Amino acid sequence: MTRVFTKGNIPVKEYSGSGAGPRPTRPDNVPVTTPEISAREAEVLDLLGGHLSNAEIAARLFISVRTVESHVSSLLRKLGMPDRRALARAAAERSRGGGRDRSAPALPAPLTTFVGRVGERRDLAEAVRGHRLVTVAGAGGVGKTRLALAVAAQAADDFPDGVWFADLVPLTEPGRVGAAVAAAVGVGERPGGDFDEAVSQALADRRALLVLDNCEHVREGVAPFLERLLTACPLLHVLVTSRARLLVPFERTFPLPPLSLEGGEDSEAAALFLERAAAVGPPPGTSVGEEVAAVCERLGGMALAIELAAARWSTLGPDGLMAGLADQLRVLTGGPRADDRHRSVRAVLDWSHGLLEPEDRALLRRVSVFVAPFTPEAAAEIAGFAPLDKAAVVDGLGRLAEQSLLSVAPSSTGTRYHALETIRQYGAEHLAGAGEQDEVRARHLRWCLARAAELEGGGGAGWRTRFDAVAEDLRAALTATAERPEHRAGVHRLALSMGGLAFTRTLLGEAQQRYVQAAGLADRGGPAVAALRSAAAVAGCRGLDGDSYRLHRWAAVAAERAGDGPAAARDLADSAVVAYRFSTSFAQLPPAEEVKEALARARELADDSPASRAALALAEAAVVADAFGALQGDPDNPAPETVASARHAVDLAREAGDPVAESAALDALSGAQCWTGDSFASAEASRRRIEILDRVPPSPAATHELMDALAMAAATAIGVGDLPRARRWGRRMADHPLLSEAGHHAASWLLVADAFAGEVEGVLAGAERFKEAWQRSGRLRTRSLGPAAAAVAMVHGLRGDPDARAEWLEVIDRAGPGDDHRLGYGAVFDALLLLHHGDADSALERVAPEPGRVWKWVCWVWLHWYTALRAEAAVLAGRADARELVDAARAVVAGNPVATAQVERARALLDGDAPGLPAIAAAFEAAGCRYQAARTLVLAGGGHRAAGEAALTALGLVPGT
Structure with missing residues (x-):
């Protein structure tokens, strides 16, 4: 029922209860003839009497400045006042005449800024608007109160008849919940009634929001009180914070997880750490972003723990703080606080621990040995001894989850539970104190x-x-x-x-x-x-x-x-x-x-x-x-x-x-x-190694040997011109999962084989993997890496990319011994590139030494390639002894399909047999060497040249000369 009453000659619309003071009554001798003002307008009017600005009124009432302006305009119109000063005088008169009690408590004013929780704020505000009882449930120190206050302030405009806040921490008896709420709302006990009834009557017709903070220890009193209150007050909404759900049917639970760690140094958790650290010392800065992210990760995103850790940053620094977090309960402490529960992480946990029954305390300390999420069956194996049996363990896990001491995560393999690291350390302390450590550790082992x-x-x-x-x-x-x-x-x-x-x-x-x-x-x-x-x-x-x-x-x-x-x-x-x-x-x-x-x-x-x-x-x-x-x-x-x-x-x-x-x-x-x-005998021996090892069950020794066998088989296959097998074994090596730590070694011979074959896309893709792995290794210097880098450098040269080639030449200098490159594989790759670009004289200079003089560097993989290139360079450079070199090379490379085709190409060029070159191009193609097949057509000239240049372009190479 709505009535109109007057106080200080100012008419006020009265609901069946008042928001921030004792429920007013209308004197019988005052006529109801003046315009009505709402309860919110009355609150604005009271604050105008204190000469507050619109912004200050908005902050006090948790509404927007624009809403304040609207209420002021309405008051001027309804009360017929000429200006704001007149409203202030009227409000003062009203106050002297016994109007509303402006000392009634509003929402607590936070002392620090609210950081993050953008998604949670939005979702919780929507839940509060759409449901009459919403419980924010989460572990102690996760930030429930701060979120509830932020959302209550944000939602104030949706509740024009008031927002009230009651902290239930001081309560020790569940039966005193009504009295605590009555004190917050500003109503007294009625004769013949109790506080519960007084609150219900005061809020009966109010579209208001009541925030009850820290309800976990008096849940038995909160649940029935709210059931009666919400039944009697159909427009009232209640927002509860608790470490455990109230377990009433009409409750909408909003589980609050720790702060998000997603994004690492750009996460919500890191943002909170940086903001709080900057408040006690020099800002950490961007250079320590990874360290900050690691601290937040270690703390599991727990807001209170992050704030306490941030307060120690200026004195401990990143290294000291990370070391100290091995004992979070000791390090994560603060100075004196109005709320003793939040002076330290230990105090927060002591509060939760004190609410548990003895059996649940035993379960919490016993499951603290689990690091990863665990199943009820696993918990029963470790914790299921006197006074707990399996049924008690399973039941107790649910209660610990209700108290937010364990998180619960359904999965495809069943329900799993998990405790934050801080809670695990707390449980471990109690495990030792209870004398159960040896038994539980043995069971866990x-x-x-x-x-x-x-x-x-x-x-x-x-x-x-x-x-x-x-x-x-x-x-x-x-x-x-x-x-x-x-x-x-x-x-x-x-x-x-x-x-x-x-x-x-x-x-x-x-x-x-x-x-x-x-x-x-x-x-x-x-x-x-x-x-x-x-x-x-x-x-x-x-x-x-x-x-x-x-x-x-x-x-x-x-x-x-x-x-x-x-x-x-x-x-x-x-x-x-x-x-x-x-x-x-x-x-x-x-x-x-x-x-x-x-x-x-x-x-x-x-x-x-x-x-x-x-x-x-x-x-x-x-x-x-x-x-x-x-x-x-x-x-x-x-x-x-x-x-x-x-x-x-x-x-x-x-x-x-x-x-x-x-x-x-x-x-x-x-x-x-x-x-x-x-x-050829060398390649055959390497091939036999793979045949033998493929029949051996995997083990570290067998796998190590197989990795080496694949590398040697690929290398020796390259040496005899068997490019298809070299690429197959190189691919198998590069794709082996156990070589993920050594991708530079894994990809090395595949890069070489692909480079010789003209598989440019494969070289470019593999080169990035090779370089990243080599850099991660600390830029290791070894003979096994230089050929791969030289192969990549050659391909970039064939592509006409001198900048990329220069980068890889630098890698060669740092990855492989100098003589190997100068006299061995480097001579081969350089000569091939120089011939591609028509510089036969320089190519011949790179392979000028007799193989016997550089035997140590060419005899293994490079002998056939070196010999064939030397013969071809001699022919193209017009050397007098070119025929002698060609004949000698034919004997050395006999049986190698690629090197033989190259020597035969040199002989055809020497003899002026251009018509024979297309057949040699077909031989290169059959040997899996598309690059040399295309180059042969270019050398054939005439109509074949255009086809060869098109083939080189299709490979991603410049045609050359």
């Missing part, structure tokens, strides 16, 4: 071992997802229990499993770390040796052959200490093999004397078993090959000794039944055959 065993025995499309779901818990168990003697055996098994799982997941760095960790936890020599060997193989897959060498040495020490001489001999021999075989990949080679001593000790410790004999034979072959390779290039040197030594190693490895060792011995044989000039 057993659970992790079972999950690891499942992953080891499984596979399929979902394997990676299953691994990722538990990996953080496996890591946490390894850290938490590693130093406990009673858990040593279990942690060793878990570390060993984690090494293999991480390797399969292509986390090579972690795989190496876990194998080393497993070795350190092993009780006996054998398990330690096996783990160190696996670590050495993983290091090899990563291209860290210095690590591989050292890990084999450590394995030898472990074996010798355990009294296993033959095992020690094997690893000493393997360390020597790594030092000789992969010397170009070492950041710093071990002293030669150290390697010789290791091999001598291996001979002393070895027995007569096939495994020992094979290991020693492989090492001897590596030594002989290295000694021969050190010679400066005389193909008449005693190469047969090198070949014989390698063949002996192959036979012994096959006898020992060790396919990985057999592949390594074949590698030595392939290298020795290269030194003899037998490129």
